[in-house]
Amino acid sequence: MALQVFTAVTGAAWESELVGELDRADHGVTVVRRCVDVSDLLAAASTGVGQAALLSAELRRLDGDTVARLAEAGVAVVGLVDPGDERATTRLRQLGVARVLPADADPELIAQALREAASGAPAPAGRDVGDPRAALPSLGVPPDPADRPSGRGRVVAVWGPAGAPGRSTVAVGLADEAARLGVSALLVDGDVYGGVVAQLLGLLDESPGIAAAVRQAGAGSLDVASLARLAWAVAPQFRVLTGLTRADRWPELRPQAVGVVLDEARRLAALTVVDCASCIEEDEELSFDTAAPRRNGATLTVLEAADTVLCVSGADPVALQRTVRALGELRGVLPDVRPVLVVNQVRRGPVPGDAPREIAEALSRFAGTEVTAFLPADRRAADAALAAGRTLAEVAAGSALRRGLQSLAAQLTGADVPRRRRRGRG
Template sequence: MAVPILLAITGAPWEAEVVRRTERAPGLRVVRRCVDMADVLAAAASGQARAVLIAEDLPRLTADAVAALHARRITVIALVDPAGPADGPGRIPGSEERLSRMGIERILPADVGPEDLGRAITDAVDAGPPVTTSHFAGGFVPSLGAAVETATQRYDELSGSGRLIAVWGPTGAPGRSTVAVGLATELAASGVSTLLADADVYGGTVAQMLGMLDETSGLAAAARSAGSGSLDVPTLARQARQLDPHLLVLTGLSRADRWTELRPTAIEAVWSTARSLAPCTVVDVGFCIESDEEISFDTLAPRRNGASLVTLEEADEIVVVGSADPVGLTRLIRALHDLRSVVPSATTRVVVNRVRSGSLGSSPGDAAAEALGRYAGVKPSALLPLDQAACDAALTHGRSLAEAARSSRLRKAMQQLATTVATDLLT
């Protein structure tokens, strides 16, 4: 039986010839010719095709679009212009590499013969599209040049072996950003090259906490590069800001209504690239991990919590932050159960923040540990004392605790947490 395919090569100089060869290719049946990516996705939604043959420069071709096709079990085959070298006229630089980063595994020259084309598409369909963890609804201080050069050297050394640490916690502002910034800056201060990223789609504050302008989001820029298939280690290094020799920062969204810029597929690619940029990546993650079940029928609908979910799933370790008061501990215990249902295999490290005498009695640390052990079955890895003066000093000057309140109790507790994390990273 012939394989039904979609053709999407409108505007390519070799369009007419490819159409003729495709129609003569054995085992293939062209069911529709599409003009752009939106047309492809609409046709794919009808279920009338099992593969799509696409031009390398098709408008709106992104990693998200490829992932959406894969989620529908549609194989994607790309055609590239065979004329000239990769950087020659009429050819997108690094076409094959760019398409591969988008998730397209089958890439053929546009002058491929009918027999070879038919065989390649049939084999690709038989093998099936790659397994995807798409989070569409329904789917599951050196100079900048020195920073890029250093990043390239790290790429050769790390080869994707860097660790990803997500800092997450329930609603109620328990101090996720404070812990994320403190952990990242302390790791950097100890000599561990670290990338700090703000992926909170509801209100990231990392840039403000560190006294950085946030008109341009580094993470959104990296996500756009990932979506177009152009993200690599040097590009990610350029889109980050370097605060000291061991700390790079990817700033977050300047406005919460820009959350659609952080598509899950692109964010997953950013974290994959980050593993080759730094030995440790610390990500500040938004509180909400609901899966938006009410729009699960629409595989193309954007999902606000998709970036958070994919970050938690990709993380090697999740630092779960809660506050030391009756309401905060209740939320923390419930959040731990919710996290286990969403990411059953997650490795967690529980941090209780703002520990103080008062609502938990004269021994708040013991009370918090007892509650967590009884109702969540975990022990806190760190008890961070409430030190408002130190936090105020850091915020006032736009500096880390290590710079603004070096000898504070909170800074020392954060330093101890970072030491433990660094030890685990190196073992």
């Protein structure tokens, strides 16, 4: 049976000839509808008649959300661009179109790409378009960092249960300490319920930040240079992409576009730290309406794409119980994610006896997860940093919490912690 295909190729003189060639029986492809715009294409996809779509980069109002909705409808996508148009090729791939061919390709090759896309076969690796960082000497990113020979940085998602276990404090501290260890860092506020990174660092929360980056990603225009412009340069090796100014703007963070932002972040910085919201449940009402945004979709996208998921837990019995439940929920939603567990705010009192040992045993028994690091409670240092809108390293360099975050940053990045100088005897 021939593959049922939609086309949405606009502004091209070769469209009619191509459709005629594809309709030939020996190609195994039948064009069932020639769509005039995105709305027409999405309406056709919702009927369940077609299994693949052939579209051009010039299609009006084409964005990453359109490609994602086609995928949800079971319609695979193949893109066509004018021969030699690298910019259009890059844009389509950024929107999520894995297979992009020149319009003058042989019809049989185009038909084969449609059949492979519909079958779910992995797309061939795209041709390297070069690293734009080479043209950006002012970004503060080493041209050839030793810890990133492939040119792709690592993403660390800082996540954890509700109840203020200190996720944002840990995220800010990790990014800052990594930068101080010589690793270029980008801190992203991805909390869709109440991001506070801008406030913690004394930055203007009206800056474009992640919302603007996601908009550009959805339109296929985000690149490493534009992402660098949208992020605050807090220090030569430390950039910050601020979060949403209001929680009711969460629909702006489309999961597909958030994934594109992370891809560009990997090219901008050796380490990207994302401060995530705690909630990861899937709304049952929205799950039946694939066209509607999901509030927790951005968080799930970050957790799934991250190289390391850092689960931050509090150190009191209530926080530990929440952590056990949260880890169980994470396993149910993303079974392939193996979080690294960090216990924050460790102090005497809430847990009797040897608190780290008791906490480690409880989490191992009830959550089946070993604790990687314990961070001490240091209220005086944390309050001083919050009051000043600065990092712990700036206001309390010798605090126990700062040293713990420095050690954790070194562990995650592989960087060496500088030895502390001992005071001479006088």
